[in-house]
Amino acid sequence: MKFHTPHTLKQIATIINSEYVGDDDFPVLGMNEIHVVEAGDIVFVDHPKYYDKALKSAATIVLINKQVDCPEGKALLISQDPFHDFNVLTKFFKPFEKSVKAISNTSKIGKNTVIQPNTFIGNNVTIGDNCLIHSNVSIYDNCIIGNSVTIHANTVLGSDAFYYKNRPEGFDKLISGGRVIIEDNVDIGAGCTIDRGVTGDTTIKEGAKLDNQVQVGHDTIIGKKCLIASQTGIAGCVVIEDEVTLWGQVGVTSAITIGKKAVISAQSGVSKSLEGGKHYFGTPAEDWREKMKQMASIKKIPELLKKIDK
Numbered sequence: 001m002k003f004h005t006p007h008t009l010k011q012i013a014t015i016i017n018s019e020y021v022g023d024d025d026f027p028v029l030g031m032n033e034i035h036v037v038e039a040g041d042i043v044f045v046d047h048p049k050y051y052d053k054a055l056k057s058a059a060t061i062v063l064i065n066k067q068v069d070c071p072e073g074k075a076l077l078i079s080q081d082p083f084h085d086f087n088v089l090t091k092f093f094k095p096f097e098k099s100v101k102a103i104s105n106t107s108k109i110g111k112n113t114v115i116q117p118n119t120f121i122g123n124n125v126t127i128g129d130n131c132l133i134h135s136n137v138s139i140y141d142n143c144i145i146g147n148s149v150t151i152h153a154n155t156v157l158g159s160d161a162f163y164y165k166n167r168p169e170g171f172d173k174l175i176s177g178g179r180v181i182i183e184d185n186v187d188i189g190a191g192c193t194i195d196r197g198v199t200g201d202t203t204i205k206e207g208a209k210l211d212n213q214v215q216v217g218h219d220t221i222i223g224k225k226c227l228i229a230s231q232t233g234i235a236g237c238v239v240i241e242d243e244v245t246l247w248g249q250v251g252v253t254s255a256i257t258i259g260k261k262a263v264i265s266a267q268s269g270v271s272k273s274l275e276g277g278k279h280y281f282g283t284p285a286e287d288w289r290e291k292m293k294q295m296a297s298i299k300k301i302p303e304l305l306k307k308i309d310k
Contacts, residue, residue, distance in 0.1 A: 001177050001199040002030035003093055009061065009075050012042070015092055016085040021067065022075025028061055031089055033219065035237055035255070036200040042089070044082040083165050087175045090199070094177035097123045097141060110147065122158070128184070140196065146184035152212070155192040157182070161218030161236060163198060174198060176218065183207075183224075189214065195236070205242070217254065229266070241276060251283075263288075 009026035013019070029040030034050075034057050037043045043059035045051055054062050055071055063077045063085060070076050079085045103109075103121045110129035115121070120138045127133070128147035137151050140158025151157070157180045164171040178197025182188070183205045189212035196202055197219040204216070207225040214228050217236035222228070224242040232246050235254035240246075244258050247266040252258070259276025269283030279288040 001032060001090075001094065003028070006040075009077070012061070012089070013077055016063075016077065016079060016088050018063075018085065019067075019078040020076060021070045021078070022061075026061070026075045030199075031086070031093070032059070032199045033237075034059070036219065042077070042086075044079075044086040046082040083172065083174065090175045090177040099123060099141075116153075134190075140180075143180045143182070143196075145182045146186070146206070148185050149182055149188070150186075151188045152190035152192075154190055155188055155194075157188075157194050158196045159193055161195050161198045163218065163236070178202065178219065180204075186210075189230070192216070211248075223260070244276075 007028045008024060009020050009022050009028055010024040012028050027040060028042060031042040034043050034054060037057050037059035039058055039060050041059045042061040042063055043054050043057055044063040045054035046065045051068060060073065061075045061077060063079055063082045065079055065082050067078050099122055104123045104125065106123045107121045107125040109127045112129055113127055113131040115133045116135040118136045119133050122139060122141040124142050125139050127145045130147055131145060131149045133151050134153040136154045138156045143158045160176040161174065163174040176196050176198050178199050179201045180194050180196050181201050181203045185207045186204050187209045189210055191212050192210055192214045194202060194216040195218040200219050202216060202218055202220055204222045205224045208222050210228045211230040213231050215233045216222065217234055219236055220234055220238040222240045223244060226240055226243065227245045229246060229248040231249045234252045237255040238252055239257040241258060241260040243261045245263045247264060249267045250264050250270065252270040256270065256273040258270065258274050261277050262274055263279045264270060264285060265281040265288060268281050268285040271284040274280055274285065280286060281288045282291040
């Protein structure tokens, strides 16, 4: 998430009432999760296990719960609760805006786009030309939809990330301030849910096709011309490269990459990154031929046990 105008370290520290290490006018341009940070961004860290990763990341401002040696060229914001203060900043820079109409006056809708009854389009949404949005679709604030996109009934774009911190008093939610971006010529089936990024973008690239009842987690990137079949669930921060096929009921864990032109057979569970250009099956997903050999061997076990008994 980039701020509309650059801020200084002192201004950010004032917003969250924190101490800081660095020049008062040290530039702060935005805030992001660690996997998408750039120079000028704030990243938060609240566990010693991840201090080093955050301090060595591309982020130049680290919101941290302990004063440590500040790397050259960076600044620190010292907070008792970085998770909480990251939420404070999200609320400050991306506050919730109540909608007063089914189709917001701040939305932009292109030529020859058809929007069926009972659809909700939030604030600052952009929809391109020649799109077809079926009934009861909900498109939350700040989503961007390209040209010639079809979205079927009861799909939701821009719902919150499933991201919580487990505290003694209960789960504390990390507030989502990101977007959903749908590029040109994408088809999205009925009853799909596509979560927005926490601070970045959840992106479905040109020509991808999603079946009914597909879940896409926050900050995930789905490449060009991917095919994703019904009841597939994709966790957050996943990268699915171009022309990947996921058949029905595939489950994909968070923060992994599935390589270009990979094929994942139905009811597989993807628990780690997979190379492109191969066919996978099973839980955990493995090379399809190897998995078939394993299953064939398992079927022979009763026959082998009978021979042993004799």
